Amino acid sequence: MAPDENDKTRKALGSAQPPWDELREQRVLVRVVEAQRRDAVRRRVAGGLAAVGAVVVVGALGLTASLWSPAEPPARIVGTAPRRPAASGSSLALADGSEAILSAGASVQVREQSEDRVALDQSAGEVLYDVRPNRARSFVVRLGKVEVLVVGTRFRLAWAGEWVRVHVEHGRVRVDDGARRVELTAGEEMRVLATSEGPSAAQTRAPDPSPDPLEDATGEASLPRVRSVPSVPSVESLLASADAARGAGRLAEAANALGRIATFHAGDPRVTSALFTLGRVERSRGRSAAAAAAFERCWRRSPRGPLAEDAIAEAATSWAFAGDAAKARSISARYLESFPRGTHAARMRALSD
Amino acid sequence: MRRQVRAVSPVAEDDVTLVERAMRGDDQAFAAIYRRHARYVAGVAYRILGADSEVDDVVQETFVDAAKGLRRIEDPRKLRGWLAAIAVRRVHRRLARRARLRWLGIELGWLGRSSSEPKDRERVDALYEILDRISAKYRVPWVLSEIEGETLPEVARLCGVSLATAKRRVAYAEERIRRLSHGA
Numbered sequence: 001m002a003p004d005e006n007d008k009t010r011k012a013l014g015s016a017q018p019p020w021d022e023l024r025e026q027r028v029l030v031r032v033v034e035a036q037r038r039d040a041v042r043r044r045v046a047g048g049l050a051a052v053g054a055v056v057v058v059g060a061l062g063l064t065a066s067l068w069s070p071a072e073p074p075a076r077i078v079g080t081a082p083r084r085p086a087a088s089g090s091s092l093a094l095a096d097g098s099e100a101i102l103s104a105g106a107s108v109q110v111r112e113q114s115e116d117r118v119a120l121d122q123s124a125g126e127v128l129y130d131v132r133p134n135r136a137r138s139f140v141v142r143l144g145k146v147e148v149l150v151v152g153t154r155f156r157l158a159w160a161g162e163w164v165r166v167h168v169e170h171g172r173v174r175v176d177d178g179a180r181r182v183e184l185t186a187g188e189e190m191r192v193l194a195t196s197e198g199p200s201a202a203q204t205r206a207p208d209p210s211p212d213p214l215e216d217a218t219g220e221a222s223l224p225r226v227r228s229v230p231s232v233p234s235v236e237s238l239l240a241s242a243d244a245a246r247g248a249g250r251l252a253e254a255a256n257a258l259g260r261i262a263t264f265h266a267g268d269p270r271v272t273s274a275l276f277t278l279g280r281v282e283r284s285r286g287r288s289a290a291a292a293a294a295f296e297r298c299w300r301r302s303p304r305g306p307l308a309e310d311a312i313a314e315a316a317t318s319w320a321f322a323g324d325a326a327k328a329r330s331i332s333a334r335y336l337e338s339f340p341r342g343t344h345a346a347r348m349r350a351l352s353d
Numbered sequence: 354m355r356r357q358v359r360a361v362s363p364v365a366e367d368d369v370t371l372v373e374r375a376m377r378g379d380d381q382a383f384a385a386i387y388r389r390h391a392r393y394v395a396g397v398a399y400r401i402l403g404a405d406s407e408v409d410d411v412v413q414e415t416f417v418d419a420a421k422g423l424r425r426i427e428d429p430r431k432l433r434g435w436l437a438a439i440a441v442r443r444v445h446r447r448l449a450r451r452a453r454l455r456w457l458g459i460e461l462g463w464l465g466r467s468s469s470e471p472k473d474r475e476r477v478d479a480l481y482e483i484l485d486r487i488s489a490k491y492r493v494p495w496v497l498s499e500i501e502g503e504t505l506p507e508v509a510r511l512c513g514v515s516l517a518t519a520k521r522r523v524a525y526a527e528e529r530i531r532r533l534s535h536g537a
Binding site for chain 2: 017028031
């Protein structure tokens with residue numbers, strides 16, 4: 001390279017910027033917050049394991065005479081997720097690197113955790129499992145009488161009355177209700193009755209009489225009372241669609257994809273940032289009321305989350321632009337209560353006056 | 354009744370206040386720090402790496418490290434430089450990993466240098482092809498000095514080396530780039 005060519009190159013490079021927009025910024029922020037939360041959970045679990053280890057050592061010293069027993073060892077509880085996780089979702093990091101992300105009201109207990117087996121009991125709510133692939137250990141989640149066996153995958157389990165909804169995002173799981181088994185792969189979703197008693201008509205819809213598409217070619221029958229439901233695109237594919245549509249200026253399509261994330265994946269922690277982006281997209285479309293509603297949902301979903309301050313401020317501003325002064329005043333007053341020294345405090349004071 | 358919205362500039366808190374609040378566990382303050390500096394960190398990472406594909410990871414790692422080490426910051430007024438130093442360390446590790454993979458015969462392929470102006474793309478790509486052949490310990494200080502425009506004392510601080518070492522490494526990288534660009 002000639003010297004002047006060199007200078008031109010350096011100048012060009014000095015002004016080069018990655019395509020860093022608000023959406024990307026938010027997405028990385030959500031990743032930062034999730035990583036911090038995972039770290040915190042790992043520290044808690046490690047502390048819990050250390051405490052369990054200490055108890056085991058003390059117990060071993062005191063009971064040397066009766067160490068061995070032919071009876072089955074009792075189930076070990078080495079980590080327990082919060083019974084009432086925060087509205088934005090709470091997560092349980094497991095020693096093998098897998099993670100369970102709990103939606104509000106969900107409850108998971110670790111029944112067993114060893115090198116060759118992880119067993120969890122999910123007793124309520126919806127949980128997204130991100131399981132680290134490891135063929136040497138089995139990973140099982142039990143919901144009532146239903147067991148879901150995993151090798152390495154990302155899937156969602158939710159209680160719906162007496163039924164359990166299983167949705168697989170990546171990989172493959174095997175659902176076992178004690179009588180039959182069925183395998184689900186990425187993008188597939190099914191419901192299975194999780195209690196011994198039949199559900200009442202008021203609680204469930206009748207099973208679909210049409211042939212079950214999940215019944216495989218090997219002749220393995222689908223579970224009794226299993227009803228397949230239409231597959232819903234994963235959060236990843238909806239986010240990718242929203243990004244592509246947004247980049248191409250197809251804002252209505254982007255808004256639709258983001259709205260579907262909030263509708264079909266309500267328990268996913270990424271819904272908060274999807275709602276925030278939806279607010280921005282709706283504002284770009286000139287739909288101030290829709291933007292305000294999206295920002296408000298974002299804030300209500302996670303009032304102490306990293307996007308909360310911006311979301312509530314944007315909601316108040318958008319309500320003002322939509323001509324709803326009462327809502328703008330009320331929301332801006334809530335902002336000032338929650339963030340009296342916040343970045344947008346001056347603007348919110350102007351709106352609340 | 355439609356209410357007129359008055360344009361009022363937001364009152365931004367300075368880095369020192371935000372760092373103090375974040376150290377007391379205020380997540381909002383940490384998010385404000387992120388929003389203020391993430392773009393800058395992304396730019397530094399992008400220009401040293403020469404590719405966009407790992408920028409998100411570097412920004413994430415930088416702010417996760419920052420959250421853990423906030424209490425160790427000596428001068429909160431120099432928050433941006435402190436974050437840049439973390440980002441430089443993270444980028445350094447990634448470049449070293451790339452070099453190890455290359456040594457093992459594993460090529461990472463096209464890394465997507467798509468963000469430079471089209472008219473400059475060819476020469477920017479040519480420069481990064483040369484930089485890819487220079488060890489990270491010489492490449493990073495050179496980019497900081499010659500591309501980012503940092504002073505040599507600042508390059509030394511960001512790389513965690515002495516001023517003499519920083520000078521020597523920038524000079525060595527300059528010489529290597531000159532030779533490689535002439536096909537030596």
